[in-house]
Amino acid sequence: MxxxxxxxxxxxxxxxxxxxxxxxxxxxxxxxxxxxxxxxxxxxxxxxxxxxxxxxxxxxxxxxxxxxxxxxxxxxxxxxxxxxxxxxxxxxxxxxxxxxxxxxxxxxxxxxxxxxxxxxxxxxxxxxxxxxxxxxxxxxxxxxxxxxxxxxxxxxxxxxxxxxxxxxxxxxxxxxxxxxxxxxxxxxxxxxxxxxxxxxxxxxxxxxxxxxxxxxxxxxxxxxxxxxxxxxxxxxxxxxxxxxxxxxxxxxxxxxxxxxxxxxxxxxxxxxxxxxxxxxxxxxxxxxxxxQQSNRVVIRRWEFDEPGALPVETDPPRNVPPGEILILVPYGSLFFAAAPVFERQLPDVPAQLDGAVVILRLRGKEALGSTFLRAVAAYAERLRSAGGTLMISGVSESVLAQWRSTGILGRVGADQIFPMQPRVGAALREATTEAQRRLDERAS
Known part of the structure; x- marks a missing residue:
């Protein structure tokens, strides 16, 4: 029934x-x-x-x-x-x-x-x-x-x-x-x-x-x-x-x-x-x-005015800003039919990123289709070729198992994955801290 x-x-x-x-x-x-x-x-x-x-x-x-x-x-x-x-x-x-x-x-x-x-x-x-x-x-x-x-x-x-x-x-x-x-x-x-x-x-x-x-x-x-x-x-x-x-x-x-x-x-x-x-x-x-659901995927940008503050949601930029940390949060179902819509909303990757880090927050996603996984891996490789990095926070155990079994984890990089934690926002904070550390090292 x-x-x-x-x-x-x-x-x-x-x-x-x-x-x-x-x-x-x-x-x-x-x-x-x-x-x-x-x-x-x-x-x-x-x-x-x-x-x-x-x-x-x-x-x-x-x-x-x-x-x-x-x-x-x-x-x-x-x-x-x-x-x-x-x-x-x-x-x-x-x-x-x-x-x-x-x-x-x-x-x-x-x-x-x-x-x-x-x-x-x-x-x-x-x-x-x-x-x-x-x-x-x-x-x-x-x-x-x-x-x-x-x-x-x-x-x-x-x-x-x-x-x-x-x-x-x-x-x-x-x-x-x-x-x-x-x-x-x-x-x-x-x-x-x-x-x-x-x-x-x-x-x-x-x-x-x-x-x-x-x-x-x-x-x-x-x-x-x-x-x-x-x-x-x-x-x-x-x-x-x-x-x-x-x-x-x-x-x-x-x-x-x-x-x-x-x-x-x-x-x-x-x-x-x-x-x-x-x-x-x-x-x-x-x-x-x-x-209907494949057309309802929306990517939003999160910005924090100060450490510990609540995020401010805005539209993502058209291009990934070089030398900055860009936090992207997708809303909606991310099954195979939604992958093309998701890809179209991702910011374009310029030729030089000067160490920019894009953090993709996936908390709450318990299963992802192979089409979406390939889209994420391809975006990570484009960022890497331009001198940037893709980090993914809030990854559940089931999604992490998918990435291991499909080989996507190797294409994204195991050190770029931040597993989901019981406290909401902890994985994102950990990813942001690591991203800032890398930018500071690059600057020095």
Whole structure:
């Protein structure tokens, strides 16, 4: 869950909310639309409005109205169930009237058996054949589960532990396989529905499963009479409530990168399968962040009015001043993409430096890319050729290990490195003292 940016989650969740609503237009209008995705099907439905079934629409509207009304009564969340029952009863009454189109019911789509699936051992002969599809399904399920877990908090305000969710999802899928079940992932519509029904803990899903099993065993014959438009009305309410405009507004106002990732994820979720939309959104976020951060590297000059004083930050000079100490402090991420930006901001090296010392402060940098390391080594060699020196202060143990293993330490010079110390500024003071000593020796 941590690898999915907030902009991706917000775009994904709100697009799924829109998808929930669009996916119910067929059942809500009684018109079977055509199209490659739900957006095109919705457009096809709107363009053929004269073919809508008004009894189907009436049942859906009545169901929605009853949900909004009954949830304000002592029935609370149970009002959803009552609304679907009343809507289905209305559909049955309309079917008795001659000349009125019949409202579609669940029984028209499938027969609901009055039994639970029996345990069955898997066929081990197809294990090798199913390995790759199984891994693909696992990836899809984890992506969907992570996206939903990261966007729907628990009632206490905290977000679920992604690792615990992954384990639970895996165990559930393994167990369902012994009962002829198909693998499943996260479902935003199911999550929103159970939350709208008043769920307070994860036990609500287990309780819902038990109730569903009992209902199938006892009321299987009645389930077939539930009106599809009544269910569509219920899901439309859930979809509308899942849409969070304030989350979109917050991300949109955060910055151009977040707004771009949000928009792309939102649109792709409407047009392509959910798992691919999330993966594309994550990939786009990574690319945009790399591009953005690589252009945010800034080099500043530090000057001290007197020993022990706080540093004064100024713009670095265009050229390295001969015979002086120049302290440079880079800000921003110094990974490979930022190396060219860093190099362009370094002061130019004149032909003669008269012993000038450039001190590069790297405190707080725990890892540097090879491109940046080569840039630093090349700058050190240019300074040395002109009679100057590059010193580096505040070098962490991890960066020092990088320089040793890559051979950069030999190009810069081990005696020019001043390791990071617990006291802030100690390494810089040590480097400055050594630089001044060398300039005094040169002058004398």
């Amino acid at each position: 941590r690898f999915i940016p907030t902009a991706v989650l917000v775009g994904f969740v709100n697009a799924v909310a829109v998808n929930i609503v669009l996916g119910q237009l067929d059942n809500a209008t009684g018109f079977t639309a055509e199209g490659a995705n739900r957006v095109l099907k919705a457009a096809d439905t709107v363009l053929h409005f004269w073919l809508w079934s008004w009894p189907t629409i009436v049942v859906g509207i009545v169901t929605i109205a009853l949900i909004l009304l009954l949830e304000r009564t002592p029935l609370g969340a149970l009002g959803m169930v009552v609304a679907v029952v009343v809507g289905s009863a209305l559909a049955a009454l309309l079917a008795l009237i001659d000349g009125i189109d019949r409202v579609a019911i669940i029984g028209d789509l499938a027969e609901v058996p009055q039994s639970l699936p029996a345990p069955q051992l898997p066929d081990l002969t197809v294990v090798l054949t199913l390995v790759v599809p199984a891994l693909s399904l696992a990836l899809v399920g984890l992506v969907q589960g992570a996206a939903i877990s990261g966007s729907v908090p628990n009632p206490d305000g905290r977000y679920p532990d992604a690792s615990v969710d992954f384990r639970g999802q895996g165990v559930a899928n393994l167990a369902s396989g012994f009962f002829q079940g198909v693998p499943v992932g996260g479902s935003m519509s199911a999550t929103s529905l159970v939350r709208a029904a008043g769920a307070k803990t994860a036990l609500a899903n287990l309780f819902a499963g038990v109730v569903m099993a009992v209902t199938i065993l006892v009321f299987a014959s009645l389930i077939g009479y539930v009106a599809m438009s009544a269910l569509a009305g219920l899901l439309i309410v859930v979809g509308v409530r899942t849409f969070k405009f304030h989350d979109i507004y917050m991300v949109w106002r955060t910055g151009a990168v977040q707004a771009t990732v949000l928009s792309v994820t939102f649109l792709l979720t409407l047009l392509i399968p959910l798992q691919y939309a999330v993966l594309v959104g994550v990939g786009l976020a990574v690319i945009l962040v790399v591009v």
